[in-house]
Amino acid sequence: MSTFFYGGDYNPDQWSDEIVDLDLELFKKANINIVTLPVFSWAKFQSSDTEYHFEWFDKIINKITASGLNICMATSTAVQPAWMSHKYPEILPVDFEGRKRAFGGRVKFCPNSEIYREFASKLVTKLVERYGNNKNIKLWHVGNEYDNWCYCPKCQSEFRNWLKEKYSTLDELNRVWYTSFWGHTFYSWDEIVAPSGLSEMWNDNGRVRTNFQSISLDYARFMSDSILDCYKLEYKIIKDRFPQIPVTTNFMGFFKPLNYFKWAEFIDVISWDSYPGVGEPYFLTSMRHDLMRSLKKDRPFLLMEQTPSQTNWAPYNSCKRPGDLKLQSFQAIAHGSDSVMFFQLRRSVGACEKLHSGVIDHVGHGETRVFRECTELGDVLNKLGSQITGSIMENKTAIIFDWENWWALEYSSGPSTELFYLNEIEKYYNALHKTGAGIDFVTPDSDLSQYSLVVAPCLYLISNRNGRNIETYVKNGGKFVTSFMSGVVNETDLAYLGGYPGPLSNVLGIWVEEFDSLPKGKFNTGIPTSSFLDREYKCEMVFDIIHTLNAQSLAIYGNDYYKDLPVITKNIFGSGDAYYIGSSFEQDGIDSIIRKLSPGSDLNIEVFGNVETTLRKNSMDKLLFLLNHDECKNKIDLKNNQFQNLQTLEKHSGQLELNAKDVMVLRLLNE
Numbered sequence: 001m002s003t004f005f006y007g008g009d010y011n012p013d014q015w016s017d018e019i020v021d022l023d024l025e026l027f028k029k030a031n032i033n034i035v036t037l038p039v040f041s042w043a044k045f046q047s048s049d050t051e052y053h054f055e056w057f058d059k060i061i062n063k064i065t066a067s068g069l070n071i072c073m074a075t076s077t078a079v080q081p082a083w084m085s086h087k088y089p090e091i092l093p094v095d096f097e098g099r100k101r102a103f104g105g106r107v108k109f110c111p112n113s114e115i116y117r118e119f120a121s122k123l124v125t126k127l128v129e130r131y132g133n134n135k136n137i138k139l140w141h142v143g144n145e146y147d148n149w150c151y152c153p154k155c156q157s158e159f160r161n162w163l164k165e166k167y168s169t170l171d172e173l174n175r176v177w178y179t180s181f182w183g184h185t186f187y188s189w190d191e192i193v194a195p196s197g198l199s200e201m202w203n204d205n206g207r208v209r210t211n212f213q214s215i216s217l218d219y220a221r222f223m224s225d226s227i228l229d230c231y232k233l234e235y236k237i238i239k240d241r242f243p244q245i246p247v248t249t250n251f252m253g254f255f256k257p258l259n260y261f262k263w264a265e266f267i268d269v270i271s272w273d274s275y276p277g278v279g280e281p282y283f284l285t286s287m288r289h290d291l292m293r294s295l296k297k298d299r300p301f302l303l304m305e306q307t308p309s310q311t312n313w314a315p316y317n318s319c320k321r322p323g324d325l326k327l328q329s330f331q332a333i334a335h336g337s338d339s340v341m342f343f344q345l346r347r348s349v350g351a352c353e354k355l356h357s358g359v360i361d362h363v364g365h366g367e368t369r370v371f372r373e374c375t376e377l378g379d380v381l382n383k384l385g386s387q388i389t390g391s392i393m394e395n396k397t398a399i400i401f402d403w404e405n406w407w408a409l410e411y412s413s414g415p416s417t418e419l420f421y422l423n424e425i426e427k428y429y430n431a432l433h434k435t436g437a438g439i440d441f442v443t444p445d446s447d448l449s450q451y452s453l454v455v456a457p458c459l460y461l462i463s464n465r466n467g468r469n470i471e472t473y474v475k476n477g478g479k480f481v482t483s484f485m486s487g488v489v490n491e492t493d494l495a496y497l498g499g500y501p502g503p504l505s506n507v508l509g510i511w512v513e514e515f516d517s518l519p520k521g522k523f524n525t526g527i528p529t530s531s532f533l534d535r536e537y538k539c540e541m542v543f544d545i546i547h548t549l550n551a552q553s554l555a556i557y558g559n560d561y562y563k564d565l566p567v568i569t570k571n572i573f574g575s576g577d578a579y580y581i582g583s584s585f586e587q588d589g590i591d592s593i594i595r596k597l598s599p600g601s602d603l604n605i606e607v608f609g610n611v612e613t614t615l616r617k618n619s620m621d622k623l624l625f626l627l628n629h630d631e632c633k634n635k636i637d638l639k640n641n642q643f644q645n646l647q648t649l650e651k652h653s654g655q656l657e658l659n660a661k662d663v664m665v666l667r668l669l670n671e
């Protein structure tokens, strides 16, 4: 691809012929080059078991093709028709509380329903046969924002099959699930029920809890796999006929129900929907882009959706201020996106998304602020596209992020209901991001050899094999940082005997005796015993009581019965170092720790204020992205590096100024 995909979701089945014709003109004016459709048209395509209607869509796709637009061809399987749900109620899912759903909403189908899968396959086969040869189709878009865990009898019986496949015997299942606890021994596979609000689990003020972590963890894996199977079914139908066209489905960033690292294997190009919260720090958006890019880090991702201005679901749906659209679009590109796409191209007239903005507003013409900003952005993207697309990021810093660990850590009963995996990930990402380091996300079994620093907050669940992977990494010269509550359980959620942090004990040179926990608002302090920590910092929530074996203590607790015991340790292991941070430190404390360890930016430049920098590379060039997130001008010191501005072709070195909310892309000329 030599240009950015620029466009987004279009729902022409909601519009008259006249409006579609007008829209095609407006798309051209706005420099739009791709439309995604038909995402939710199953009911219009199929009115009974055997009756299909494609003529209406033929007309639309012919118009779009004639206008020269590219097509991101959706499969329409995210919402099954109402008649189908009525005639085949087995398609409708059962929720966590055991309630059978009626038809409504979207992505509300049982992922294990054979009838759903059969009908979805038939529809996709017909779409592929009828439209697959259209040369304007550049991408297939399967389903939409998959999100459909189910607890129905069919899922329960498929769960038993999945378990048989995984564990072979009930003896093995009873062992790894630790069913000797609370008299849970199973004598027949049929005795196993789905863990839900009716059995082992309950919803405790928004935090889902469970009596049996091992069962709930396996159900999470099973559900992620079941939903992935629905995607794979459609993927195969498309690829069998058109292997050269990439296939994707739109992800949602840090989305807990689905293990996206596992899904990524079956996705040709990662795409995702970015909706930054109003007023939230910009590093969080960067973090989500970095996770999405890291799912397939040797290639760019696609920004499949963002809003041109406001959303409709938040408590307060602020409009994007002038300049925000360009800045947020370039933030995605700076982190590896080769597209800028919107939900939605035209604002719908009815239902919940009528107040969600579109490139074309209800007024129906292009004389709006949002349309003008979209047009200007499209123009810039067209000019820069071929110089940026295809380039990737090669980072030296990684954060281990593991969906299975996320599930297990938050299913854990104790030591604190305040412990949320993402909060800890965010703190370390924030600290690394401030140092200018480019950050990848990796799994505990990834090849870590390209990184000079690997950070793994709260790596509670880790297998022996993955423990050895980390050991090898450090032995060969890597820097590794982990934090409290790490190395506690194995992959089936059984605690390691012989001391925490289990398979990480050797590399960290410590053992952890207890995890103390205090209520919100109660703190301890970390007091430096070396120059590693520059001053005292507050720490909270969980307090690991650490004994050093080979490690040295870098900071100690200031209070309580473990006063003077280590809270931060360092172990020299082979040619590398491994650090243990025994409590949840305040952000300034983590910033201070990470400043000592981060390799920082690849380039020797200095930025002031909230200027974000990233680096994308291709075989020819290093491209420096400068993004000013402040409402005022900011300085950048490029030092002796020589750059050329991709847009103006001006050459720069030394001091440079970047306007409020402005963006610059510079090619490095010397090295």
Ligand SMILES: [Zn+2]
Residues within 6 Å of the ligand: 093, 094, 110, 111, 112, 113, 150, 151, 152, 153, 154, 155, 156
């Ligand atoms: Zn089900």
